[in-house]
Amino acid sequence: MLDAPQIAARFPNFTPQPTxxxxxxxxxxxxxxxxxxxxxxxxxxxxxxxxxFEEPVLN
Incomplete structure (x- = not known):
């Protein structure tokens, strides 16, 4: 389980909320x-x- 600071450290492209x-x-x-x-x-x-591709469906 990761909290917000751990999420931000591991995945810098995310900006998690504090909770x-x-x-x-x-x-x-x-x-x-x-x-x-x-x-x-x-x-x-x-x-x-x-x-x-792009074939019509008849039934």
Whole structure:
């Protein structure tokens, strides 16, 4: 558990309020979904898939 000064020290891009607290997990990660989608599309193309975008939904 981090208090406001600890949050500010560890993450200088944040400006916590004096009463803010945070939970820090050293083994936690970050997922960027746009990169995941891009990777899936690239793998699909390499496997022979035809990608189609902006198609109307009929039903």
């Amino acid at each position: 803010d607290i945070a939970l820090y997990e050293a083994k936690a990660g970050l997922a960027r979904p746009e990169l995941t989608v891009r990777a899936h599309l690239e793998l699909a193309k390499r496997s022979g898939a035809t990608l189609q």
